[in-house]
Amino acid sequence: MxxxxxxxxxxxxxxxxxxxxxxxxxxxxxxxxxxxxxxxxxxxxxxxxxxxxxxxxxxxxxxxxxxxxxxxxxxxxxxxxxxxxxxxxxxxxxxxDRGGFGYDNLAKMSSEQSNRGQVNAALMTCAARFTDVLCKKYGASNDFIAYEIDAARQSDDEHVRRFVERTGLSNDVTTGGLDRLIPGSAADQITDGLNQFSVAQLRSGMDEKYVTMSRCTVVGYVIQKSVYGSMSKPLLGVADFLR
Missing domain, CATH: 1.25.40.10 (Tetratricopeptide repeat domain)
Known part of the structure; x- marks a missing residue:
């Protein structure tokens, strides 16, 4: 390695x-x-x-x-x-950690990474912590979580569905999350930034299942740090997530 x-x-x-x-x-x-x-x-x-x-x-x-x-x-x-x-x-x-990284930097560095066989530790750590910092700074955690989990509930991917179950979030918390996101709002921009990161991972040659897992894990980290954190189970590592 x-x-x-x-x-x-x-x-x-x-x-x-x-x-x-x-x-x-x-x-x-x-x-x-x-x-x-x-x-x-x-x-x-x-x-x-x-x-x-x-x-x-x-x-x-x-x-x-x-x-x-x-x-x-x-x-x-x-x-x-x-x-x-x-x-x-x-x-x-x-x-x-100070909220100054930028999703454009995350995307650029992700697209340039040479380690195709595993998730990049530094970029994942920065993506998760940066996303959480932004959500807290702009009071966007609830809308961001509702959007991401509402979208995840509609996925046919069994790994995504199991991830949603592990968050412990009820339908009441997330239903309508896709529709409540206001264009241009902080939550909307954070979600767009995470989209950039995911697209860059795909373009780098990363397998789609790892990209999906990465996004779920970043969202899961934000949930852990939110008012819903006590409901969620610990985040699974790569092997356990994809099992």
């Missing part, structure tokens, strides 16, 4: 380094939950490369629950401790 690069950091603790090495071996065998557990132990021992790898595991949904907050936390910590890749890309996360 090219994303997980050779470590720039080596721990002075043999035990910590051994846990990191076990994590790398687990990754190479696609045992992602096991890798995460080893990296968590190594990270608790101060292994900066383990922190960075955890940000990728969480951000790209390699395990369940899919946690963008855990990804961002590891990203911030990795950068503060000097990990070069975390530092060089930190501007993306900072921009997303």
């Amino acid at each position: 090219a994303l997980f690069q050779n470590p720039f950091f080596k721990s002075n603790s043999n035990d910590t380094e051994a846990e990191y090495t076990k994590g790398v071996v687990s990754l190479q065998s696609s045992r992602f939950e096991e890798a995460s557990q080893h990296f968590q132990i190594a990270a608790s021992g101060g292994h900066v490369s383990a922190l960075y790898n955890l940000s990728i595991i969480h951000g790209s949904g390699l395990i369940s629950p899919w946690s963008f907050d855990a990804a961002a936390d590891c990203w911030y910590k990795g950068a503060s401790l000097g990990h070069p890749s975390a530092q060089s890309s930190l501007w993306m996360l900072e921009a997303a």
Whole structure:
């Protein structure tokens, strides 16, 4: 996995380094939950490369629950401790978290990504957190959620239907969401921005089922952060979502 690069950091603790090495071996065998557990132990021992790898595991949904907050936390910590890749890309996360990233940037970067075989951790983390920031900033969460879930309810895709069930939202909350969106409103513009992101993913060569899953997961994150969050189940990672 090219994303997980050779470590720039080596721990002075043999035990910590051994846990990191076990994590790398687990990754190479696609045992992602096991890798995460080893990296968590190594990270608790101060292994900066383990922190960075955890940000990728969480951000790209390699395990369940899919946690963008855990990804961002590891990203911030990795950068503060000097990990070069975390530092060089930190501007993306900072921009997303202050609501200044822009869907045009997300779309452009998505269309240019070279990793076709998996979801891009950094872009997904930024897309989810940026969308939530905008929804909160402009009071658009309810209309955005109603629109997205009303549209999802009409899908024939079994994975989308199961996602809707996991949100725990009743028909009363979302029925008519497609019709209530006011053209030019904040919710309308946020939905259009997410459309841009999805189209860019498709144009990059990403399989449609991954694009659909990505959109559901971003919407699910916004729901988790909304007044409806207590109703929703944890976000599923890629394998569990598509199972």
